[in-house]
Amino acid sequence: MKSRIKQLREKELALTQKEFADSIGMTRSNVCNIESGAVNLIEKNAKLICEKYNVNMDWILYGTGDIFKKRSEDDELALLIGEFIAEDDPYKKKIIKTMLSFADEDWILIQRLIEKFKD
DSSP, X not given: OHHHHHHIIIIISOOOHHHHHHHTTOOHHHHHHHHHTSSOOXXXXXXXXXXXXXXXXXXXXXXXXXXXXXXXXXXXXXXXHHHHHHHOOHHHHHHHHHHHTOOXXXXXXXXXXXXXXXX
């Protein structure tokens, strides 16, 4: 388990021990001790990691399955919208506001354009 925590933190999330610890309410030394195997990851902290980073609990505990849980399209959209709002880019917001005022036929045209770009 200790190597999976370190892999998650370093390779998947690209966080320092301090950043990772702060994000889940732990100390850096506690994360260091878990990664070194000096202490075990308790269930409460495993749950916090899984909830915060959408990690598969079976992967954390047993190394089975994908690292990250699959998100529904609605959950993925909600995450993207949250990231978009956090950016606070006025130009991007203006584009989205304009798109939200499109009529149905405008959306059909946009869909056709996107499909052409895919090909």
